[in-house]
Amino acid sequence: MxxxxxxxxxxxxxxxxxxxxxxxxxxxxxxxxxxxxxxxxxxxxxxxxxxxxxxxxxxxxxxxxxxxxxxxxxxxxxxxxxxxxxxxxxxxxxxxxxxxxxxxxxxxxxxxxxxxxxxxxxxxxxxxxxxxxxxxxxxxxxxxxxxxxLQPVYGGEHDPRGQSPQVAYDMSPYDRYERATDFGLREMRGEGPKRTWYRDDIDAKTIVLGVTFDGEAVGYPLSIVEAEGGVVTDTVGGVDILVVSSTHGVTAFENPGFDFELRDETLHADHSSWDPMTGQSDNGRQLLRLPARRMYAFAWQDDHGRDSFYGL
Incomplete structure (x- = not known):
């Protein structure tokens, strides 16, 4: 480290x-x-x-x-x-x-x-x-x-620089970093060592949803989840999980054992439709949301190793 x-x-x-x-x-x-x-x-x-x-x-x-x-x-x-x-x-x-x-x-x-x-x-x-x-x-x-x-701390009528919240919380430097191919402090601020990414099956800044249970850690690259139709089922540390990707994001639920399919931005299983982001069904049932960590692939690999990704 x-x-x-x-x-x-x-x-x-x-x-x-x-x-x-x-x-x-x-x-x-x-x-x-x-x-x-x-x-x-x-x-x-x-x-x-x-x-x-x-x-x-x-x-x-x-x-x-x-x-x-x-x-x-x-x-x-x-x-x-x-x-x-x-x-x-x-x-x-x-x-x-x-x-x-x-x-x-x-x-x-x-x-x-x-x-x-x-x-x-x-x-x-x-x-x-x-x-x-x-x-x-x-x-x-x-x-x-x-x-x-959450309300802004900077910007507004009491801002010492007279800035609006839109100006005080300008996202352009962060948007530039997100679009850049390179990663790390060097790319963000122009200082520090340059990082190198030694793999071609996933990009360094691919979004990964990381799930850890009982000492086991698995990172689910957004590109892999999308390639599998937006739904991945797996077991991590003895917990059956459901990872779902839609246009609104990627999240993880405990899998109750149903055969889920994502169609038209809606999950379908057990004769019900489910919201892929909230886990709420059309008949009042609720999937249990699991703790998960969203980050870039390079950060997940730094912590959990090269072989910790699902599907790679």
């Missing part, structure tokens, strides 16, 4: 007192991280790209909504660890080009895609990941009509 100091601690400020409302300043196709609750909450990638961590409490559970722009990694973790509630910030370091968080209580450092502490009092401890799909803002609005969205 290569750890690199890039910025001072907290130079990228986490959001520690998040506020929510029903209005969002961005576009309908903007991606949001969804945490289901009462009400469900949307955390726009547009805001997360500038803060990377949101310390929040949903339905009484302290959580950290985390995002690494360089490795495209979106993971939501519980903040309760061994009887303590931790508050996370950005360490200013990267480990294999991935965000390194630190907790303010013990100063332990945690590699974000893994959710594992790499130094400090909690070294070797892993955070509990929670189900948190990425949806478009418009899809979130339609599926969670009572849902709330």
């Amino acid at each position: 290569d750890v690199l100091d890039v910025l001072p601690r907290d130079a990228i400020p986490s959001i520690d007192s998040p506020t929510f409302d029903t209005d969002y300043f961005g576009d309908g196709d903007d991606a949001v991280v969804v945490v289901e609750g009462n009400p469900s909450r949307a955390y726009p990638i547009r805001i997360l790209s500038y803060h990377e961590i949101v310390n929040d409490v949903v339905d009484g559970t302290p959580i950290a909504v985390t995002w690494c722009p360089i490795c495209g990694s979106a993971v939501v973790f519980e903040r309760n660890v061994e009887g303590r509630t931790l508050t996370f910030g950005t360490s200013g370091k990267l480990a294999d080009d991935a965000l390194v968080m630190y907790d303010r209580e013990t100063k332990s450092e945690w590699k974000q895609p893994l959710g594992r502490s790499i130094s400090g009092a909690f070294e070797g401890t892993e955070l509990t990941a929670l189900p948190a799909p990425l949806l478009s803002w418009s899809k979130f609005q339609s599926e969670y009509p009572d849902g709330l969205v």
Whole structure:
């Protein structure tokens, strides 16, 4: 693991007192991280790209909504660890080009895609990941009509630079990075070592949905899921899973044993139709959403090895 100091601690400020409302300043196709609750909450990638961590409490559970722009990694973790509630910030370091968080209580450092502490009092401890799909803002609005969205910290009438939220949270540098062939800090900021990708069966920045159970980790490349008709069934760590891809994103559910097929953006199984992103059926049944980690292929391979991909 290569750890690199890039910025001072907290130079990228986490959001520690998040506020929510029903209005969002961005576009309908903007991606949001969804945490289901009462009400469900949307955390726009547009805001997360500038803060990377949101310390929040949903339905009484302290959580950290985390995002690494360089490795495209979106993971939501519980903040309760061994009887303590931790508050996370950005360490200013990267480990294999991935965000390194630190907790303010013990100063332990945690590699974000893994959710594992790499130094400090909690070294070797892993955070509990929670189900948190990425949806478009418009899809979130339609599926969670009572849902709330994270409000911007920058921009608006009290912004010291007089900027609007649209300007303060400009996505053009992140969009440029997403379109680029190369990857890593060097491609994002023009500094650090250049990364090389030694395989031709998958691109370094292919979107992967990673699922881990009982010590087993399998990454599901979006391209492979799409090639199999948008539905993949598998078993990871003894858990039967269903990975589904649609125009709105990719997500994972526990497989109840039905023979699923995706047609016209709808799942069909057991004489019912199911929403591929929410797991809700037309007759009131609900698929159990599983914890999963969305990231680029290079980040998944850094953590789990070359042979950890489904179908390759």
